Structure formats: C-alpha cells, structure tokens
Amino acid sequence: MSLSWPTEPVRPSLVLFAAILLSFACGFALYRRHFTGLASIPGPYWASFTRLWQVYHIFIGDHNLCSISLHEKHGYFVRIAPEEVSVSHPDGPRIILQALLRKGDWYRIFAVPDFRFKTPQSTLDAKAKIKRSKLFLSGFSLSNLLKSEQYYDANIGQLLNWMDAHAAEHRPMHLDKFFSYTAFDNAGEAVFSQSFGFIAKGEDIDGSIENSRYLNRYLGIAGYFYWLHVLLVANPIMTWLGIMPIGHVFRTSKTALQKRRADPDARFDIIAHWLRTQKQAPDQLSDREIESQATLSVAAGSDTLSCALQSFVYHMIKHPASWRRARAEIREAQAKGHCTDRVISYHDSQELVYVQACLSEAMRMFGPSPFGLARVAPPGGLRIGDQYFPKGTVLSINPQVMQRSKDCWGPDAHEWNPDRWLIGHAGAKYKFFLVYGMGYNRCPGEHLAQLQLSKIAATLVRDYNICQVDPTNEWVCKTFLNCVPHSWPVYIEKQQDTEQR
C-alpha cells in the first residue's frame, strides 16, 4: 500500500471568487483615490482610500497635531478621508459654518444613551437642529446662569482651599485634576443644582472622570462606525441594562434629576427651564430627551473648561510678563474698590480687559475643541476660493488648525501675544475664533464657560504665584474627542504671604 498526500485541487471557483473580490476592492480604492471629484486634493496617501487613516490618529490621540502639520504642508485643503476634506481657508468659517449646511453623519454619535434619543447635537439637518435647540436655549442664558453664581463660587472656593493647602505644605499640585473636579462640579450646579462632590473630596470619585476620557476616545472613533455602535452599545437593550462607563457622573445626574423633578421649590437652574418648556409643549420634549441633554451638557462643559483653564495658567506662567501685567490691572481695579471678593465676581471680571485678552489668547493658542466641525456640501456643491467641492463632500474645519493659521492671525500666529486682542478691530478676529464653534451649531454653554473662566482666571492671577516644578517640562496631551492636558505639576505660592514678607 502506498501513502500519498491528498491531492484534491483547490476549487477554481473559490480562487476566482477571491480574485474578483480583490480586484473589486483594488478598483474601488483606485476609483476613490484617482477618479472622484476630490482626487486633486492633497493629503496623506492612505487617507484617500480609507477612513482608517483618520481613525488610527484619533486612536493614538494626535489627530489635531496631524491636521495642523498637514495644513502647514499642503495649504488650505487637505483630504483626510475618502470623502472628507479639512479646510483652513479664511472664507471657510463663513461659507461652511455660517450657512445652514447639514452636519456630517459622525454627529449621530451624540444620541445618548441610545439611537432613539436625539439631542440637538445628534440632529443633522440644520433647521431641525435649530428647532430642537430652541427647546433648551433659555436655560443657557447668561442672566439665568448668573442666578447661581454663589454656588459656582462655593466650588471655586474649594479649589482655592486646595491651592492654599498645597501652598502651605509646599507640595507639587496637579492643577489639571483640580480644574477638572471644579469644572464637573460647576456643570452639575448649573444643570441640576448639585455638584458631584469631586472638588470637596479632591479626588476623582469612582474614577469617573478617568473613565469618561476612555469614553471620549471611543466616541471619537465610533462616530464613523455608527451602525456597529448602535448594534453593540447605543441600543435599547444596553439602555435597559444601564451599562454606562461614567458610573458616578451618570448615577449622580440621574438621582439629581429625579430629586429635581420631585422638588417644586428647587433652584431655577437649567433643568428647571427645560421642565417648564416641557410643561408648555409636552409632545415636543420627553423626559428622556431632557435626561440626554443634561448628560451631554455635563460632559460637554467639563473637560473643555478644564482644558481652557489649563491653557490659561500654562501659557501665563510661561510668559510671566503677562501674569504681572494682568495682576497690575487687577490691583488697579482693587484700588477702585472692585475685585475684592474671595472669588472675583463675574461683573468685576468683565472690566479686566487685559485678563480677558489673555483668556482669548490662551484658547487661541490651545483650544479645547480639537475635532473638525464637519458639514456636508449641498446639492450643487460648494466653492471655497478656487476650489470646487461636489455635492456630498464632507467639509470640516478644525478649530485648532484655524486658530494657528498665519493667513487669519498674521505671521506671529504661533506665538503668544494677548495684545493682538487689544489692537485694531478685535471684533474682526472673532470671525476666525472657532473655539466655541460657529453658526447654528455654536456651543450653547459659552456663557457658562466664559463666566467660570473669567472668575477663576482673575482670582488666580490676583492671589497666587504659580511655577512649574520643572520649568522646562512641557505638558502631555492626547487628543480624542476632547483634549485635556496633564503632567505639568506646579508649586503654588499664596500672594498675600509673599506681600507680607
């Protein structure tokens, strides 16, 4: 008997099928690369074939830096995905963001906790988004927010206590963490009259803030794989199971909302406005939609604020002349009887022109919004400068790219220069200032953000000297949906102590 190796041939039909599939995939990739209306737009080679190039850079947390350097290399237009072009043309904000263009599909990710519950941010059609936003807008008005100023002050006071304690013990302080605690707690105060207790404890309870950062990376990517996201995460079964990775924040929000509904005498906070709107138009606003928008607002208003505060302190201590000049401005105000409260009042902070210029410059140098604001070219396409974009092209503007554009800000765009906000027509500069977005999708929480930023920035400059433990150290920052720098510990010195010496 002879042993022989089975020699059954591979079925020709299988080989043929694989070959056809491969040729189809290659043909499709080549078509995307060379034969669509975007073929002539420069950009990374792989980005013209597949979205995975961008997803990879979101995953490793450097997509903002990539966008900045790609625009420096290629100019106004960079193809960052087969159907998406990143734009830094000075006319971009006006043509793309101020028009009523549909938002990119990526925004559907903001339907929380699952696809059934639309929020203004997840609504793609411009008119439908505006209509939905109107239901929520009154809660975000400055006059409403100012009614809770004393409660923000209480949280900011706790931040100052921690700073005093670190100063007294001459202990390095990680301001990034304490800014995040304050920002989360103030978002809770503003939305449903309750803070999460982070700043009082001086810790990230249950690791919720850390977990929310993982969620951040996930959301940035999952927006491009929406149906998979719905299948695995954002579906009614998962909602029913209540599996949310931001534990303490979500639980506290939920309990606060329940308490809030049962208490007719509670403060007239943001939720109170929404509940009033719901009473007037019950068919337009469900309980779940209120819950979704509340969760989204806390999430949208905390890491962003922490990043902006960090950017302010970090740039100001790297430029001590600015810190001194800002303090001199505050001393002058004090001499006239202003800026005397422990936490400087919002009203007084608005008179500090130079401090405000430094805040704008800090957010210009490093803004908390690193993601491209994506809109879709309408039927008939869109022209920006000399470039025509066919219907359906996703056109995105990355605020961090725009904020560093020499065409918009001049040759010193990469340098710290708060005076740019004080000379010439400062208002004109805001047409390129996209930190809060622009147009119909502009951030509704801007007043709450500016209110806290102004008060905290002015108070810190007045009362503390801050320096890095290692002045040569640069902060570390991975960028996903948001960017929150860390790892730049500082020493704090209380200003009165220095003055008494």
Ligand code: HEM
């Ligand atoms: C410095 C702080 C902040 C920055 C830089 C910022 C920036 C932004 C940006 C760029 C957008 C998206 C624009 C777009 O996609 O076109 C946005 C949306 C949003 N922001 Fe802010 N934001 C800040 C603070 C806040 C605060 C304090 C709140 C509220 C508590 C808030 C609530 C929201 C909400 C709810 C949205 C979704 C859009 C909508 O519902 O209409 N943000 N923000």
